[in-house]
Ligand SMILES: COc1cc(O)cc(C/C=C(\C)CC/C=C(\C)CC/C=C(\C)CC/C=C(\C)CC/C=C(\C)CC/C=C(\C)CC/C=C(\C)CC/C=C(\C)CC/C=C(\C)CCC=C(C)C)c1O
């Protein structure tokens with residue numbers, strides 16, 4: 001993985017988060033159109049000020065404390081609890097629903113995320129909103145395979161070793177992951193519980209840890225991780241700008257941010273097919289398979305509330321990341337955003 005350094009000109013500054021835009025969509029059978037849209041001032045998180053300025057700030061504060069839960073308008077305080085209930089409810093059927101809804105394609109998206117990451121031996125990964133561990137398990141598979149290839153190359157280079165010497169080399173390999181480690185952080189106990197069950201069932205032990213934590217207030221020190229991933233998680237976070245600033249904080253200088261999230265489809269025909277499939281099929285699948293129509297209605301609505309590729313790129317830049325890029329997958333159904341926490345020479 002390349003580490004970028006900044007030349008002496010310019011340096012990352014953290015600006016105010018870009019105003020969050022929102023949109024209410026109306027589905028008139030032939031496609032979605034933005035019924036209402038607007039933007040709010042960045043969430044004011046100060047204590048309540050006094051005087052005329054205070055009154056204006058308070059009104060902004062009230063305005064800023066409203067957000068969306070799918071197409072529903074809720075208070076920011078309510079959203080976290082509603083999202084928690086969604087994933088508490090779907091946790092047991094989460095993985096099978098992913099395959100059913102995405103026709104198995106979500107596996108390819110997650111594989112591509114790992115391929116883009118190309119972790120090096122010794123990578124310390126923080127997978128936020130890691131849920132049932134899909135990204136973590138792919139990371140461990142990747143680094144273990146990479147380490148085994150390296151071992152084979154080294155042993156081929158020492159053909160004249162005796163059998164005992166080769167056996168000793170393998171025995172001395174106390175760490176088959178080359179020192180790599182993944183920390184899975186998620187706010188939901190039920191999702192982590194399923195992830196731990198899968199890890200036990202699939203034999204994942206070394207190089208893996210699980211922690212309950214909020215993307216908006218990560219329980220980690222500054223400058224701790226080489227890579228930060230968040231897959232299909234940031235869409236559910238109440239204060240996305242806060243989560244992005246936390247991501248920047250916990251990454252080491254030179255570290256990399258990678259986000260796999262639903263985005264805006266760039267093909268009009270596919271977009272219409274996708275809308276019909278999303279709003280007519282997915283909630284039905286949610287009811288039939290998971291017994292939870294509402295959570296899957298929230299899923300498809302929350303996708304349409306998430307910023308576009310370019311808007312989200314700007315939010316990542318506002319959090320202080322540099323060299324921010326994105327790559328569309330499946331015509332923009334999802335996108336992988338990438339950014340770097342650069343350091344001065
Ligand atoms: C509450 O929040 C959540 C809950 C969750 O459970 C998950 C998430 C996160 C979500 C994901 C990670 C994935 C969510 C997926 C979507 C939002 C949909 C993405 C959509 C696509 C990739 C397909 C795009 C569809 C279109 C462009 C429209 C065209 C539609 C089709 C061509 C299909 C139309 C099909 C029908 C109308 C028939 C009804 C469909 C079914 C009965 C489902 C069919 C399912 C299968 C055939 C099984 C597929 C399973 C596999 C292939 C398994 C693969 C296994 C291995 C390879 C081992 C979340 O936030």
Ligand SMILES: C[S@@+](CC[C@H](N)C(=O)[O-])C[C@H]1O[C@@H](n2cnc3c(N)ncnc32)[C@H](O)[C@@H]1O
Pocket residue numbers: 083087128129130131132133134135185186187188191213214215216230231232233236237238
């Ligand atoms: C759709 S799942 C994604 C799970 C996993 N990353 C994957 O790709 O399968 C979304 C996850 O985000 C978690 N989540 C939602 N809000 C969060 C927050 N504020 N902090 C941490 N995790 C959060 C949920 O508990 C859930 O496990």
